[in-house]
Amino acid sequence: MTTIADALAFIAAHETPWPRDLRAHLDSGYFDPPPDNTPVGPVHPRGPVNAIITQRGQVLGTTGDTKQVDQTFSVAKSYLSMLTGIAVGDGLIPDIDRPVRELVDDGGFDSAQNAGITWRHLLTNTSEWEGELFGKSDLIDRGRTLSREGSGPKRSTRALQPPGTYWEYNDVRVNRLGLSLLRVFRRPLPEVWAERVMKPIGASETWKWEGYDTAWVEVDGKRMQSVPGGTHWGGGVSICAEDQLRVVQMAANDGVWEGKRILPEGWVKASITPCALNPHYGFLYWLNTGRTKWPAASEGAFTFSGAGGATCWVEPAEGLVCVFRWLNPEHLNEAMRLVRAAAA
Secondary structure, eight states: OOOHHHHHHHHHTOBOSSOSOHHHHHHTTSSOOTTTTOOOSOOOOOOOOEEEEEETTEEEEEESOTTOOEEOTTHHHHHHHHHHHHHHHTTSSSOTTSBGGGTOOSSTTOSTTTTTOBHHHHHTTOOOOOSEETTEEGGGTTTOOGGGTTSSOOOOOOOOOOTTSOOOOOHHHHHHHHHHHHHHHTSOHHHHHIIIIITTTTOOSOOEEEOOTTOEEEETTEEEEOOOSSSBTBOEEEEOHHHHHHHHHHHHTTTEETTEEOSOTTHHHHHTSOBTTBTTBSSSOEEOGGGOSOTTSOTTOEEEEETTTEEEEEEGGGTEEEEEESBOGGGHHHHHHHHHHHHO
């Protein structure tokens, strides 16, 4: 019989192959060859593997230091999705299917290629936004294939398609969403995130959301730093597993925390609805449609996922909410199998 202790022991024994020195890892060209690999935001050494497994709000077990604060890479994309939902709920974005340029007038959506991009396109990685942002061109991630991450150059000369007709995982375009949200909130996103999410859910104050050195803009005469949806070029969200658990538990509960609505009603449901061009992707959430991404998980499973082994995993029907930090991604499916078997 599989136990939670078995699952935790497996996780502890399968740490990511990434080095602890994340700056050296980025400098080595894991994501991009020189000069595209140059970090423009802070990069911190990572700690060891750790994890929390909960079911229906009860902690079933932990391994490692779950208060350890580490950068989370693309987990931050799901946080941008939540902030978009808050902007929608506040009426700052009346319709996610309208062009972003109707609300954001900073030149980033003036070209013929970019003029028709909607908020939905940015949320689903289907925008095909073209340009340079904070010193990084969309060309760096054009042609990116996640299954071959770390295996060499990915710049592509492929012709761009109309917005909404092509799916591509492109960090420059996600960062364009972050800047657009800064424009509509007219406040630094970490301030909004703290006020609207982290404080209401009782998170610690050890987390931070850092931007690039190149990402300062002016809003209403004030200098503000835009923040990225990951740590591809440094920066992003640094946070411990315990605070991550609170965020994902709130999402698992339809955006409600202890009776208080944090995200607009229906936003999480929309976020875990597969986009038309990728059945495994919603609004910057990863999905398991057809059980073809993680066969050991359920059809309804969803995650916030970051490179190197950062996974916040929800099994809605079973009440499982888990956070795995620095688990080797090649062993994620087996970890899911063990946890589900132990919690059944």
